[in-house]
Amino acid sequence: MIGLRLTVRDLFNRHLENDDILVEQTKALSGKQVIVSVSDLLSAPMSLNLKIGADGLVDDVVISDKVTEEAEQIIRITVTKKFVQSRVAKVASEFLSPDKDSTDQKSLFGQGLKVEGDVDDIQVIGDIVEVIVDRIVGRLNSIKLIKTDLAKGAGLLFGDLIVGRKEFDQQSRILSEIIERLKNIEKDFNVSR
Numbered sequence: 001m002i003g004l005r006l007t008v009r010d011l012f013n014r015h016l017e018n019d020d021i022l023v024e025q026t027k028a029l030s031g032k033q034v035i036v037s038v039s040d041l042l043s044a045p046m047s048l049n050l051k052i053g054a055d056g057l058v059d060d061v062v063i064s065d066k067v068t069e070e071a072e073q074i075i076r077i078t079v080t081k082k083f084v085q086s087r088v089a090k091v092a093s094e095f096l097s098p099d100k101d102s103t104d105q106k107s108l109f110g111q112g113l114k115v116e117g118d119v120d121d122i123q124v125i126g127d128i129v130e131v132i133v134d135r136i137v138g139r140l141n142s143i144k145l146i147k148t149d150l151a152k153g154a155g156l157l158f159g160d161l162i163v164g165r166k167e168f169d170q171q172s173r174i175l176s177e178i179i180e181r182l183k184n185i186e187k188d189f190n191v192s193r
Contacts, residue, residue: 009061027056028124036077075117083113
């Protein structure tokens, strides 16, 4: 379990080290313990207890299935199944609809994301969540542009080759008539010999 703890800590820190904006925000949480719990998302309750250092990086991670007692300097973030399902559904619908832009943002709180702690800490967590969501939406929009460009390119490239059902039926009928005429010509030719 120690190896997993270190891996999770290093994963968080690797992303934070490459992001000055997030590091500045997590520095505001230095010396605090952030507990991220997923109560109804998995088959058993699980939580990540993160200890934030003065440098804004994660000093320690404890993966637990127990409820941590209330104490000062704790920020508790609860992610529910409802929140994850609504976010996944929103991302999927925004990706699949090329005309819809995902710049409209509402607060993520009250949609299954619950944050408990000091008011200032909740504001910092809200800012961090907004930065993360903005980055995800930015990547999603980039992927949507690529998808749209590929679809347009494929349409231009294969547009003349793609035939609708009505056109296919019409061409099939014409081909059948030509084949029938050729058979009749062949019969006439064989009879006249």
